[in-house]
Amino acid sequence: MTEVSQITAPSGVAVDFGGTKISATRLVNGAPQDSLKVATDGTASAAEQVAAICDLLDQLALQPQEVVGVALAGRVDREGCWHALNTETLSDVQAVPLRAMLSERLARPVAVQNDAVAAAIGEYHFGAGQGCRDFAFLTVSTGVGGGLVLDGRPVISARGLAGHVGFTTSTLGDRRCGTGRMNTVESRASGRAIAHYAAEMGQDGLTAKDVFEAHLAGKDWASELIATSAQAVAELIGNLTSLLDLDRVAIGGSIGMAEGYLDQVRAHLAAEPAIFRPDVVPVALRAEAAHVGVLTLR
Structure with missing residues (x-):
């Protein structure tokens, strides 16, 4: 660190x-x-x-x-x-x-x-991470990324791999992601993944933004994709908390900040035992x- x-x-x-x-x-x-x-x-x-x-x-x-x-x-x-x-x-x-x-x-x-x-460093000192010791920033956007601040110090590793939490595995994954790993959180929850699964459902040529708009318009197929993304992120938060005993997790990114997404993450996380449920908040500094x-x- x-x-x-x-x-x-x-x-x-x-x-x-x-x-x-x-x-x-x-x-x-x-x-x-x-x-x-x-x-x-x-x-x-x-x-x-x-x-x-x-x-x-x-x-x-x-x-x-x-x-x-x-x-x-x-x-x-x-x-x-x-x-x-x-x-x-x-x-x-x-x-x-x-x-x-x-x-x-x-x-x-x-x-x-x-x-x-x-972003984790910025949020920890000036935004959503203020006042806690063990903090994670998660971004759900084109990909799924993260940054960690533990005991008040950012986790920065020699090879720069620390914090790439989107490349951990998910029970909801069923394909290989661009890193070569199988069944990652990113391959299930990211904007790129949402567009991929929409195409598999016959909704070709849509972006994640298009899918989210369809979800807000009440399209069941789109709501299923957004719910699965949020569930994968909630599972990730529970896993990170079991490893790192996090106090707080801030969620950002174009999908993470989209209308209703954070509420879905919290709802899925509520199924976890209380000890695996840190405070989950929106980012304060945004972009x-x-x-x-x-x-x-x-």
């Missing part, structure tokens, strides 16, 4: 590189001032992905004195190298020395970290959690 060296509200420019979009935000004392975003091209080369990050920073008119942090989908190891875990999300990112590349290109030190780990967290690491 690594101590967070700074817990005052950060200032600087942060990039959040996710499975569907890349956003860059200027923060002043933790408050967003300017923000830009573009769609992620999951098939782009590593060099093109780095160029996309730098283009956003250029568009925000990055200043020489500003600190920079980058939060990313995938593993970030202790040397600052970036590795995709799910090749369905990023197909050509392996062992990219991102911290060194960006630090040289931008002529300053650049913090790089997994996006969910960064800014990773931005705040990665700059806190600076």
Whole structure:
């Protein structure tokens, strides 16, 4: 585990590189001032992905004195190298020395970290994790990710794998996910999974957002898919709590924050014995959690 060296509200420019979009935000004392975003091209080369990050920073008119942090989908190891875990999300990112590349290109030190780990740090210090010691952040979006803060310290491992809770197995899983593992939480609960199972039901060409809208419109097939996703996440929370004795879990992401989803997770979790039911809350910082967290690491 690594101590967070700074817990005052950060200032600087942060990039959040996710499975569907890349956003860059200027923060002043933790408050967003300017923000830009573009769609992620999951098939782009590593060099093109780095160029996309730098283009956003250029568009925000990055200043020489500003600190920079980058939060990313995938593993970030202790040397600052970036590795995709799910090749369905990023197909050509392996062992990219991102911290060194960006630090040289931008002529300053650049913090790089997994996006969910960064979001966990942001939420722990400035959002939904305040006041507890053992905390997990879960994002349910294109994929399922997580970050952990235990005994007040973020869990950051040498290979950058710690916190990738979406790649643990689920009793509801029945297929291989993009990591090569079978029956993972991500392969059952994520936005990509929801779209996959919708197509299996004959609902071709729909996104997870489309499925959620169908669920809210009362379509039984869509409600079944959303309920299964929420059940898989509830099972994950129970499993994590049995291992880590969590006080609180905050849920974010486009699906995690969608109307009624958190209530479904709580309802499924209620079937667990009380000791396996931590406090489950929505994220407080929403889309800014990773931005705040990665700059806190600076």
